[in-house]
Amino acid sequence: MQTRQQLISSLLTEAAYSISTAPSSNIVKSVQSKVYTLLHQRIHTAYPSDILCFPHQDTPTSSKYPIWLITLDPFHHEQAHQSHCFSISIAIAQCGELHCGFVYDVSANKLYHAKKGQGAYLNEELLYREEIIPxxxxxxxxxxxxxxxxxxxxxxxxxxxxxxxxxxxxxxxxxxxxxxxxxxxxxxxxxxxxxxxxxxxxxxxxxxxxxxxxxxxxxxxxxxxxx
Missing domain, CATH: 3.40.190.80 (D-Maltodextrin-Binding Protein; domain 2)
Known part of the structure; x- marks a missing residue:
């Protein structure tokens, strides 16, 4: 069985494919519907006790089961060839603390991710800023x-x-x-x-x-x- 982090990695790949094959007409609603349905079905099948929270749903303050916060955001970028770009953000919390976070810029193929206590990464590159900017x-x-x-x-x-x-x-x-x-x-x-x-x-x-x-x-x- 996949860990939650492994599941997220495969889900982001599938979501990116869904976005790339979405019809150009009414693309934002079409993509959001497809991706949210995909994520809900796959996560619920793998971890039926986990609590999934999508935008406009209340966030539980505590739960003995992992809580997923999921959002898919459209945006425009002047340098991107697509008329609409998307980012996917997924966080998992349990016992009142964030355990892992994933932010995927689909058009740029950049995956920012972190697990509590294990550092932050852009794809496979470790990220850390020590400098202080005036x-x-x-x-x-x-x-x-x-x-x-x-x-x-x-x-x-x-x-x-x-x-x-x-x-x-x-x-x-x-x-x-x-x-x-x-x-x-x-x-x-x-x-x-x-x-x-x-x-x-x-x-x-x-x-x-x-x-x-x-x-x-x-x-x-x-x-x-x-x-």
Missing amino acids: LNEAKVRIDSPFVRDSQPRKPAYVQIASNSFPTALEICHVVEGETDLYLTMSQSPHAFAAASLIAQEAGIRLMTMEGEKVDWSKRSSLWCGVV
């Missing part, structure tokens, strides 16, 4: 309407831009070193749980905007970075 030099991504493309690019905030990826990928881009700081005001656990474990295992500072520890099971603001 705030005035940091590349900042912020989920806020006040950052607009029409704003004049003054030197004081030339490195600041609005986010263009799902929350999980924005956090993983900090882990990878593509950006240095990401801020967002309100996100569901499905959006950040998997990536939060990856960030912590990579040495990234992660907290709420109020400076408190992030609770993986509750909607929260996020501050993630190396500044």
